[in-house]
Amino acid sequence: MWQCPLCASPLSVQTNQPWRCDNGHSFDVAKQGYVNLLPVQFKNSLQPGDDKVMVQAREAFLNAGFYAPLIQAISADIQSHRAAGSVRAIYDAGCGEGYYLRQLSALLDDPNITYQGNDIAKNAVLRAAKQAQQHALIQHQYVVASSYHLPLKSNQIDVLLQVFAPMDTAEAVRVLNTGGLWYQVVPNQSHLQEFKTHLYDTVTPHAPEPLTDVPLLKEIDVAFVLDLTSVQKSQLFAMTPYAHSANANKRALCIDDPSSVTIDFKIYVYQLPSEQE
16 A cells, blocks of 8 residues: 655565665664654755654644544444444554554554554654554554655545645545545644633634545544643644644643643545445
8 A cells, every 4th residue: 555755666665674666765663653754845945844842742632532522423423324344444644652553443442443643743654653562553554744745545445534634635635545534633613722812812713625626524523621731731732733823822821821731623524436436
């Protein structure tokens, strides 16, 4: 299913061996099990993607289960669409530390499904691969790669996840199978509204919009309220773009506020037409 990021030729994948294409390009497998498929020309900086502080904060927050309702909603919808053998490959574009794929693996509980993901941040992919090793998730494979140049052959994926991560629409359509499902998760109107009251003079509700050039199957709203400690709020804050834009005073106001925090997701579910349509 993998293709060379340099020439788009199929990659030969063998256990504990470098991945190679017919044109002689080779990519080593790290001891944690991941593969770096991000050519230097696809990098936008020396260390692209989230830094270690953000990765560690997100890993701790997600592993505590605070966003479990989100992945449970996605899992339930996948189950509602599954026919015999219809889901064999699930891919997370912008997988971070692999939390959502690990949870889907447990919720779907099907040894015939493979789980792959990419992220542009090497330190996030390292953590995803390491946790897959620790939990003996042999169906999981993680790579360092850009979601604007997915190292996948066309029509390989049955379910595509895109959770708060940018990606190229044409690439998403290219790698999906006919009838494939694409779950795009974005902030909904009230997401983190308590943070926003401290960050902005005027709070304007976020107004998400679905893509218009891909068939929209449905919209799913997932909203809940979290009671968090200051440490947990600090982790959540570090996961957001506000971590880079807010000054120290506004950050402290968000973290020290004893109020609950509103979590509000919009899930757009797109489905490519089947061959029969």
